[in-house]
Amino acid sequence: MLHFELVTPEKLVRSEDVYMVVVPGSEGDFGVLEGHAPVMSTIRDGNLHIYKTDKAEPEALPVKGGFAEVNAKGLTILAEQAG
Numbered sequence: 001m002l003h004f005e006l007v008t009p010e011k012l013v014r015s016e017d018v019y020m021v022v023v024p025g026s027e028g029d030f031g032v033l034e035g036h037a038p039v040m041s042t043i044r045d046g047n048l049h050i051y052k053t054d055k056a057e058p059e060a061l062p063v064k065g066g067f068a069e070v071n072a073k074g075l076t077i078l079a080e081q082a083g
Contacts (some may be wrong), residue, residue: 002034003074004050006061006082007012013082022049022077023068032068039070048077050074 024046
């Protein structure tokens with residue numbers, strides 16, 4: 001499983017293990033699975049698509065601006081606004 005955290009300036013919005021997250025990157029959408037290579041990207045306004053399991057329907061969560069960082073610990077989204 002991929003450890004996923006979503007943080008805004010106000011609070012930690014989400015911290016959970018999920019199957020995959022599709023991120024609205026500034027260069028285009030990209031999917032992050034467990035074991036993804038380290039990367040940092042700015043994000044554009046759009047929806048995060050959070051897949052709890054391999055076959056699950058995605059949950060869409062709107063975000064505005066910020067950064068996505070993938071490292072050995074998982075995926076962290078630092079968003080200006082979320083929800």
